[in-house]
Amino acid sequence: MSTQPNGTADAPIEVSSAPTVVGINFGNSYASISVLTKEGSADCIANEDGERQIACAVAFLGEEMYIGNQAKPQLVKNSHNAILGFRNLLGKKFSELSFEKPTASAPVIQHPEQPDVPAYKVQVLQPAPSPIPTTASNTPAASKVATPRSEPTPAERVLSVSEVTSIFLRSLVQSAEDFLGKKVQGAVISVPTWFDDAQRAALTQAAEDAGIHVLQLLEDAGAAAVTTTTGLTPQELSADRTQLVVDLGASSLELSLLAIREGLAFSLATLSDPTVGGNAIDDKLIKFFAKEFTKKTKTPLTVAPATETQDKRAEAKLRLAVEHTKRTLSASPGAATCSVESLKDGLDFTGTITRLRFDMEVRSVYDKVYARVKELVEKAGLDLYDVDEIVYVGGSASLPGLDETFAQGFAETVVTPFTAGTVVGGGVGDPTTIISRGCALQARLVATLAEGTEEEREVKGAFASGSKWTQAKATSKTIGMLFPEENAEGPLGGQWIPTVLRDTVVPARRTSRFDVDLGEGEGEKKVGFEVWEVKEGIKVDKIKPPKFEDEEDAQADEDEEEEEEEIEVKEKTVEKESLLTALSFVVKEAKQVKGRWTTKVEVQSIIDDTGSLEITAWEVGPSGKGEKTVVVVSSA
């Protein structure tokens, strides 16, 4: 036999010295965890149950505690011991809570010891104290049979919201640690935009209690922005774009309109509506199936809201079953089934629904979301056509019907995860994992920050909530170059190239490179352009000026990097507002292609934090960068 041991106690070779961090999407109804892969991208992982979408639920049954999706079935028979929807109560005082909505889960009570703290009361079985160990002194040599364990005793357990959160977060991180085989050293946890400081502090505290080092609490919209701006930008999108984040979760709708300027994101407007969400969709679906059940079995069943105990139980069963139906519908275009054993009076139920029927049933929810989106965009002073990209977040947003509803109002060029085909198969646009992946990427960013010097600490501090560095100034109008053209049609009188879009945070730098046509003639050649500030608007009537036609032709086969332009062609208008400066220089390294002289030019625009603009232009020839020509527009 060989003496070689089977393994060693040493850790396997460290692949990288980068810290082990995870991203946690902590929603009110569902949570998900993402880790970083070897390739440097983030990946949503499944917990021990194989669930990527982990229900935020903790349930007690006897001596057992169920966490996650296992806790959900407890709602049917053991609802008073199941705790759901606890995140939104974090950091709230008991007196602040409203109890208008009836809850199907464990009752929220005032904590018996701590003043004004909400808590949950659950019935549990406490394991009975084990029999006294027998020793020589206390045992009068009795029978050899072990003393039977006494029955566990029923007891009441009071858990504060913070304790429940700790238990839940701990289980999430435990799953991640089991997956990674390493201890998790830090996590970024997502929070909704409307979380106030007290709530954020409560969440941080709960996480620290669970032994998790919180690197940052990141707003949902921020996490979505990180995911969409990390990695390669799709060809159809520009690095400067307006992004609409539609977060349709189970319990609420959160909308954010973000301005993303070379990865730097800020919110133009936000809106949240707790009346729209996956639960509303569930209600519609449950009603639909209940009606069908009544039709089939002649058994009356009133649900959503149910009044009788039996109906309530039936509703809970249906609610669990339609979850599966919804997922099937999102994943495949065919019909989806919903089957419940012993729905009511011992009668089983099996029903099917097609996507078309489903969309019809929940049309009102879609329309409500669409109306909210319109409201939001108007609030930001923009038009639906200004939106370049839609990002969906949350399980309910995976429904293709929602995207189809949206398609009517937005520009045709708008990029959604459905048009980009990144929803299925865990692509970048997968709405259910996008936030946790963003959190994981952010966690890596924050975790790798150095903390050596005062300045570096300052930089790290900028990621804390309410940091002063988040305050920034942004431009209010688009600035661009206008290349005058002979006999140009249209009001601009030349070729318009926007460089710094409105709502660009300063200091900002944009560099663009392009070919310039220099005509046919010999002799000295010059490149020149004017720098204008423009007013952008949306022309609602659809008469296109002929000039735009030409432009469209010229740009038809472009990779549409200038998203704004493309839309502008169809609906947007650009009006010259003020001439800032002009610039021209002599070209030295032009080359002749098919009789026409062209050259490559790079133009760099820098706006500093006071608002002064510096335009630098140079020629890029075979011999490298040419001489730079600089003009400066000082700030007001």
Add this chain to the structure above:
Amino acid sequence: MASVRELPVVPPPLPASWTTPESSGKSISPLVERRLLPAGTAYLAHVKRAVHKLTFDEHDKHAEEERKRLEAMNGGCVDAEDDLGVGDEPEDEELLSLDPKEWKKQDHYQVLGLSHLRYKATDDQIKIAHRKKVLKHHPDKKAGLAGDSNDDAFFKCIQKAFEVLTNPERRRQFDSVDPYYELLEADVPTEKQLKSARDPQKFFFHAFAPVFEREARFSRKQPVPMLGTYDNSKETVEAFYDFWYNFDSWRSFEYLDKEVNEGSDNRDDKRYTEKKNKSERARRKKEDTARLRSLVDLALAYDPRIKRIKEEEKAAREAKKKNKGGVQNGVSAKQNAEEEKKKAEEEAKRKEEEEKAARAEAKKAKAAAANAAKKARRAARAAEEGATAAQ
């Protein structure tokens, strides 16, 4: 992040009438306050610029340093395993649709992505290439993908190829009939080509060098003398042909054996097939030896060096003849030279002998010295012992 955007627009030429307008003196519209989302690398870059008060160019430099730091932190450990330069060959449709049942016909090196190395591939390289291929083509990886997820044909091919190439005996058998070289083997210069070549000397070396290089792999004796160049000496050339005429090849043809009909218990059947295989192997081996021999024959017949050497010898003979018939002086000079040479040799021999003797003497002296030292030590010890005893 000095990202430059490539714009696909081509602005038109300037109108002749256009002159650079005067600066209007206006500045950009007033800035508005915004609250950034503290997220993403761009935000980090923004904050860094603000905190360290960097300009964009300075920040670019800074970012580059930071990138290097992070790279160092990950310490190249990410790809610590050296892949020995294998496993990155493209796979075409034809390769992927191989039938594992026809494994005898497949090119094992190509299946493992080693077609650029072939018989030169080391065991480590084969191992790594196999691991890489398995990672890519394991049926578990294909589960859940569209299409036939049970399609593990290529995986079986990979396993078969690995099986063959890791067994030295079987690998040697496969190398003997490597289909890649099979094609090249036919590509030897013909007599006609050699005759009609424009520059026969150049053509000879150009055409034969790769042929001999290829054949060299079959030699049991290594290294194998290669064709060499035109300027090789007579000895080298002769050694070359000597080696190749007595070529000891390990090439064998078991790989092409016909399988004994499986399931047949008939001993006669088996023996018959075996016998046939054996004779077939012998025939092939004979053919191969003959092929090589004819190849060497061809090379010898057209070797420009042989021609050169013959000419040189002829020239030398003629020169000798000339010298004989010419002045006596030459002969005496030659004799003188020979004598001198002999003398010098003798001198050298003597010197060597002397040296040898000197060395032997030195050795003897050394041994004697050592002996003396030993004796002295012994005496001293005895004296010491005596002293202690006396005390």
